[in-house]
Amino acid sequence: MSMDKASDRSLSQTVKAQLALRELVLRGALNPGERVSELQMVERLGVSRTPVRMALVRLEEEGLLEAIPSGGFSVKAFSEKEVFVSIEIRGTLEGLAVRLAAEHGASRSALLHAAECLDEIDDVIRREMLEIDLSQYVELNARFHRILIDMADSPPLARQLERASALPFASASALVPVQSRSPELHHILTVAQDQHRCVLSAIERREGSRAEAIMREHARIAHRNLERALTNQRDMDLVPGSALIKRRIRA
Structure with a gap:
């Protein structure tokens, strides 16, 4: 050989x-x-x-x-606090990525690629609630987040984000399945998509601070999904890596 x-x-x-x-x-x-x-x-x-x-x-x-x-x-093993902090770290790093993208100036082709991805997400969430394909949404959402990270053109930052997102419950789409059992599913996806549009607009306008603030707020959707899951075992079973989370006893 x-x-x-x-x-x-x-x-x-x-x-x-x-x-x-x-x-x-x-x-x-x-x-x-x-x-x-x-x-x-x-x-x-x-x-x-x-x-x-x-x-x-x-x-x-x-x-x-x-x-x-x-x-x-x-x-x-991860405490609940560590899980929330992991999501916060990912959101902070993504915020830095979009700020760099805005300040450095993203290429026209990258902006177009991102906009096309958002158009595809629109097609998914405009369907009736029972017809929404969450697996397709997760794939497109992950793609959009990767495009934003690529726009920063910072290999060191990309490596740190990859590490932060390696924790199964901290990635950009990890907690989306928890939303599938929420009666507010369509509203949550619509809000998330509006934040996507706003952050892309901020990058295009080279508004770095605004882009960063929107992206960090965007990560808070995952926080709310986790809070929901921690009160319901059926929802918790949908969280990737939930077996590693040490849940505190609730009254």
Whole structure:
């Protein structure tokens, strides 16, 4: 086997191990605080030790695992406060991204691409409530947010945003499914879409502070969705990575 093929195979095995391990963590098959050993995962995932070791390191970088003093890793648990702060961090970084985009000046093609994406979102939310395809909305919403980040033209900021959004409950579309059970679904999506339009207009007008303020407020929709989910287990089950959240006892 050539060195290139061996390298490709090793990378493929690492990605396989990373995806499989992430899935175990997110669905609660590994409990918060549980120690995760290399040998245990080698047997469970059916890959060799090197890809497993790399996968463990990458999930620590994503924030889903944490190193323990005795060696190895354990599944990270998140308090409700940490989850809210994670969403706030993502919103703050996105606010910085759109401010940079506005101040530096986004290209005409990027602005057009963003506007076309918003037109597609309009087509989704103009349907009757029972006909709204949330999976399509989530895909388009994530695309729009990526376009905004690309407009900032800042690789360091993009890396930090990728890290912040790696936590499953903190990404831009993570809590959208919770809205599916709300009688105010159409209203919430309409408000979010209006904020999308406003932030794009602010970027085009090179109003950096306004764009940043709108984007940070936009993240507050996720806060409200999380507050709703924390009071209802059926809604909480829709939150990605909910098994990692330590919920406080409510009176």
